[in-house]
Amino acid sequence: MKLSAQSTSRHAPQARPARVDLHASTTAASSTSVARRYLLAALRLALGWVFLWAFLDKTFGLGHETTHKQAWIHGGSPTYGFLHFSAAGPFAGFYKDIAGQGWADWLFMLGLLGIGIGLCAGIAMRASAAAAAIMLVLMWSVVLPPANNPFMDDHLIYAIAVLALPMLGADRALGLGEWWKRTAIVRRFPILA
Numbered sequence: 001m002k003l004s005a006q007s008t009s010r011h012a013p014q015a016r017p018a019r020v021d022l023h024a025s026t027t028a029a030s031s032t033s034v035a036r037r038y039l040l041a042a043l044r045l046a047l048g049w050v051f052l053w054a055f056l057d058k059t060f061g062l063g064h065e066t067t068h069k070q071a072w073i074h075g076g077s078p079t080y081g082f083l084h085f086s087a088a089g090p091f092a093g094f095y096k097d098i099a100g101q102g103w104a105d106w107l108f109m110l111g112l113l114g115i116g117i118g119l120c121a122g123i124a125m126r127a128s129a130a131a132a133a134i135m136l137v138l139m140w141s142v143v144l145p146p147a148n149n150p151f152m153d154d155h156l157i158y159a160i161a162v163l164a165l166p167m168l169g170a171d172r173a174l175g176l177g178e179w180w181k182r183t184a185i186v187r188r189f190p191i192l193a
Helices: 005-011 022-060 080-086 092-098 102-121 125-142 154-167 177-181 184-188
Strands: none
Touching (some): 080 092, 080 125, 102 125
């Protein structure tokens, strides 16, 4: 005897749809989202601190890389040592020529300070990230090739990481990013978000 599809479906046991615990799924997704936000904030703060610390050490000679006598506030040059003594490779002549120039010192130090504050506070993330990436690539180009690899070193890795921060919303936790985006200047000039 041949059963029709209609009679089979009427009498066949119906498979129950799998029970989905929406609360558990939502909670798991929410905790992953929270963890991601805080992990990105930690990366943002760590990279910001790298720049801010360099500014503080070079300005005040805190003794880590810059002695008190070499501090910028005591007449030392924040660019001279690295650019003059470490420059190697195809751009060495250019970097040795600008080593210790007043304009180069000011641009470098203002860059360190602005990037450090922007990243640590979570404000002006696009501008901070772009400036950081440019500065890191320039610092990478001072010593070519890098000591441990034909082309890759920590400067390029930091540059990639810092460029990802604004794209991934790293300003959403542990910072002033949400407030910053509501300010009049950002509403007028969205590029500053």
